Amino acid sequence: CGSSKNTVKKLEDTSINGEAAADLTFIRPGQGTDDKNDAVIKAITEYEQLYGVKVQVISADYDTWTTKVLSASASGSPIDVIFGSVSEYPLFAMKGYTQPIEKYIDTNSEYMSRSASEAFFSFKNQIYCAAVSDVSPLVLYYNKDMLDQSGLDDPMELYKKGEWTFDTFKQMCKTLTVDTDGDGNTDRWGLCCWYPWAWLGANHTALCKINENGLYELNLSDPAVVQTSEFVQDMYYTSKWRGIDGDNIYTSFYQGRNAFLQEYSWS
Structure with a gap:
């Protein structure tokens, strides 16, 4: 059996669209960090290894997560990556809590649904949140x-x-x-x-x-x-x-x- 701790080799070029990779904060309601087999935690771990950065997961439940997002934005230290749903759009885009994402994310990739992203998360012809291809209606x-x-x-x-x-x-x-x-x-x-x-x-x-x-x-x-x-x-x-x-x-x-x-x- 192989080791359970799979490692990914760091990229030679860790810039993203010309910007240097940096440590990130991330919030998703109900997201814990204890389960290392959790799909989100596995993705975060791989991202950290690929780009040589750290991702801080901010703890929040469904009743408090939007308050934490708004408070962080008002403080001048906004959370870098946030969970999104139709309940927050287009409000988050209108208020400037989020920014267009297409310079960072390929919404045409096999893992994304561009049509859903455009239908639910576009504002003034720009996409502010990426919808995954596996949508659960x-x-x-x-x-x-x-x-x-x-x-x-x-x-x-x-x-x-x-x-x-x-x-x-x-x-x-x-x-x-x-x-x-x-x-x-x-x-x-x-x-x-x-x-x-x-x-x-x-x-x-x-x-x-x-x-x-x-x-x-x-x-x-x-x-x-x-x-x-x-x-x-x-x-x-x-x-x-x-x-x-x-x-x-x-x-x-x-x-x-x-x-x-x-x-x-x-x-």
């Missing part, structure tokens, strides 16, 4: 047995026939939301989810849009926004076919207390 998982037992059509078959719509999904979830033991309390729901905002994307719209000057504009009069808002209102407050607040959505789905689970494809 939000999807709907469903309990086929539960739907069969309730006499409902398979959503995939409805989709193939062009009949899978917001209204069809809502009516299906309302039918599946019931009191199964007769105690007067709902104990099975149509859906469990944590991301109500995602339905805007599913309906190809957003609460705000960006005008030709790169500035935000409210988009509340868009019919798709109105439809989605009414859809979410019915889900959470009117018909209440989403599972109870605070419930573990995975446990709820696995135990058959929810027919649909909205989650990322890696879940």
